[in-house]
Amino acid sequence: MANTGWDEFEIGAMLRSFDGKIDDIAGTLQEDRAYSPNNSFVASVADWRIEKPVFNKDYCIDCQFCWIYCPDISIIARDKKMIGIDMDHCKGCGICVEVCPTNPKSLLMFPEQAEEEAELANWPAKDEEK
Amino acid sequence: MAFDKMELRDVEVWDGNHAAAQALRQCQVDVVAAYPITPSTPIVEGYAKFQSDNFIEGEYVMVESEHAAMSACIGAAAAGGRVATATSSQGFALMVETLYQSSGMRLPIVLNVVNRALAAPLNVNGDHSDMYLGRDSGWIQFDAYCPQDAYDLNFIAFKVSEDHDVRLPSMVHQDGFMTSHTAQGVTTMDDDKAYSFVGEYKPMNDMLDFEHPVTHGVQTEEDWHFEHKARQHNDLMTKVSPKIDAVFEAFEKHTGRKYSQVETYDMEDADVAVFCLGTSVETTREVAREMRTKGIKAGVVALRVIRPFPFAKIQEAFKNVKAIAVLDRSAPGGAPGAMFNEICAAMYAAENSPLISGYIYGLGGRDLTKAHLVDLYNELEANVKAGKVTTQLQQFIGVRGPKLAYL
Numbered sequence A: 001m002a003n004t005g006w007d008e009f010e011i012g013a014m015l016r017s018f019d020g021k022i023d024d025i026a027g028t029l030q031e032d033r034a035y036s037p038n039n040s041f042v043a044s045v046a047d048w049r050i051e052k053p054v055f056n057k058d059y060c061i062d063c064q065f066c067w068i069y070c071p072d073i074s075i076i077a078r079d080k081k082m083i084g085i086d087m088d089h090c091k092g093c094g095i096c097v098e099v100c101p102t103n104p105k106s107l108l109m110f111p112e113q114a115e116e117e118a119e120l121a122n123w124p125a126k127d128e129e130k
Numbered sequence B: 001m002a003f004d005k006m007e008l009r010d011v012e013v014w015d016g017n018h019a020a021a022q023a024l025r026q027c028q029v030d031v032v033a034a035y036p037i038t039p040s041t042p043i044v045e046g047y048a049k050f051q052s053d054n055f056i057e058g059e060y061v062m063v064e065s066e067h068a069a070m071s072a073c074i075g076a077a078a079a080g081g082r083v084a085t086a087t088s089s090q091g092f093a094l095m096v097e098t099l100y101q102s103s104g105m106r107l108p109i110v111l112n113v114v115n116r117a118l119a120a121p122l123n124v125n126g127d128h129s130d131m132y133l134g135r136d137s138g139w140i141q142f143d144a145y146c147p148q149d150a151y152d153l154n155f156i157a158f159k160v161s162e163d164h165d166v167r168l169p170s171m172v173h174q175d176g177f178m179t180s181h182t183a184q185g186v187t188t189m190d191d192d193k194a195y196s197f198v199g200e201y202k203p204m205n206d207m208l209d210f211e212h213p214v215t216h217g218v219q220t221e222e223d224w225h226f227e228h229k230a231r232q233h234n235d236l237m238t239k240v241s242p243k244i245d246a247v248f249e250a251f252e253k254h255t256g257r258k259y260s261q262v263e264t265y266d267m268e269d270a271d272v273a274v275f276c277l278g279t280s281v282e283t284t285r286e287v288a289r290e291m292r293t294k295g296i297k298a299g300v301v302a303l304r305v306i307r308p309f310p311f312a313k314i315q316e317a318f319k320n321v322k323a324i325a326v327l328d329r330s331a332p333g334g335a336p337g338a339m340f341n342e343i344c345a346a347m348y349a350a351e352n353s354p355l356i357s358g359y360i361y362g363l364g365g366r367d368l369t370k371a372h373l374v375d376l377y378n379e380l381e382a383n384v385k386a387g388k389v390t391t392q393l394q395q396f397i398g399v400r401g402p403k404l405a406y407l
Helices: A065-069 A095-099 A118-120 B018-025 B042-053 B068-080 B089-104 B129-133 B147-161 B190-199 B225-255 B278-292 B311-315 B338-348 B370-386
Strands: A014-016 A050-056 A073-079 A082-085 A108-110 B011-014 B031-034 B057-064 B083-087 B110-115 B140-143 B170-175 B184-187 B214-218 B262-265 B272-276 B298-303 B305-307 B325-329 B355-360 B395-396
Touching: A014 B190, A050 A082, A050 A118, A050 B272, A065 A073, A095 A108, A118 B042, B018 B042, B018 B110, B018 B147, B018 B170, B018 B190, B031 B042, B031 B370, B042 B057, B042 B083, B042 B089, B057 B068, B068 B083, B083 B089, B089 B110, B089 B129, B089 B225, B110 B129, B110 B147, B140 B147, B140 B225, B147 B184, B147 B190, B147 B225, B184 B395, B190 B225, B190 B272, B225 B305, B262 B278, B262 B311, B272 B278, B272 B370, B272 B395, B278 B298, B278 B370, B325 B338, B338 B355
Parallel strands: B031 B057, B031 B083, B083 B110, B110 B170, B140 B170, B272 B298, B272 B325, B325 B355, B355 B395
Antiparallel strands: A014 B214, A050 A108, A073 A082, B011 B184, B140 B305, B262 B298
16 A cells, blocks of 8 residues: 555545445444455544543443444444443544433543543442432 | 426527526436525526426535535535536635535536626626636636537536546536626527436446445545645546547537637637637627738637646647737736736747736626727737837736736
8 A cells, every 4th residue: 555656546535445345234243344454443543532431331221322422433232232332433522421311321431541440330329419 | 206308499598597507407417505696596596496397306405505515515426426506706715625625536516607706895796706716626617608608518517527537526617697697599409419418427436335335535644645636636637638628529529519628719820819718708709800800910719628727729729829918807916817827837838939918807897898909909919019018917907097007
């Protein structure tokens, strides 16, 4: 790629997600897809993040709000159950936390270097005023 | 979904706007996203009416600004549709950011630009300020001088832009009011004949091809940006010009109407020539013929294709001429006129060395009269006799107050 000349790539500011034709993209999970190296699935943008979301499954009701609202498709859900966060692509915007409807929230933002286990152990209690 | 065909007379009395709208209908444009602005409004209004009256199988998308209009056109074109819109002046200026996106993304959108002055002061009339603003945007630019041209050049624009070796968007320019709102006889094609010239749209890298997913509008920094721009420029410089010639030839075979990238009138033996664009061309042709009865061998040269700039064809058009007046209808903003600069560059590299002088005229729709052009040809003749430019290099025509000239 580094030695590709100006006349050796396809025209347009355009990248292909797959090399060649693909079938049944909707029925194939992300981790099972043969993405091209040009696809951002294989590129981590985790270093953009200064705060990270931590997921506490004890309070999650699988409403899927975070999955719907995440602008980077970084909420991993399987069979309509929230199972975690794709930390290679999450940029730490906090929208998932904002839209989480549980009390206490099932997702909270912490500094990037925070210990996940410690934060889960100290999770805030239910807010009785709500 | 079936749509109705429209019966047209062989010659219809259309203004430039209606001619362009009819061309969009006959090309069966899939998507027009538009934010109407004077004097281009009737083009998109016309498409919308044809669409709602079932003469087009397409979508008219109402948006909140010209920036949004071109953005929606970009989305529709990337999705894989035949796409067009129209704008003028301030609307064009607001579109500028997205113009660079559409050409860089190699999306073959056709934009009808009804030329109008740029504020301030606010003005709805025709000059070439907006047309000049598109010069560096990487689009192909065609210039219509009358409603017939505005009709024909839309078909030509789609045919050139959508070619898979080209894939660059085109602007079809016509002068605000002088062309857009002046009705003239336009020789039409019937719907089948018209559509057969552009043919069915052939998508390329379209987002609706689910078996070949693509990301459009990617980011590149110092590592790859230059290569993309180089490729785009290379294609404009080497691929577009021969394609335009081929499409002009095909159009002549299809309709009998001939276009050339550089249009020349009475240039076979001309000593002096005026270069101009838009509606000024027809006025200048008339004056050139009159000058010949007074013994001045006068001719006219005009661009049909502004971008890519037909450098070698300009040299060819002026190869035997002794003095040239280059008319620019845009405020030069502290420099020689843009076309003056470009003609000078072409002729600097040519074998003959004609005397070249520049003129600024017609801003905000100010008339260019035949009397102005008679004076101008006499000035060129005086330059030829003196063997040098006898005036300053940049003069203003038709402005109030003392004579304005620079350089």
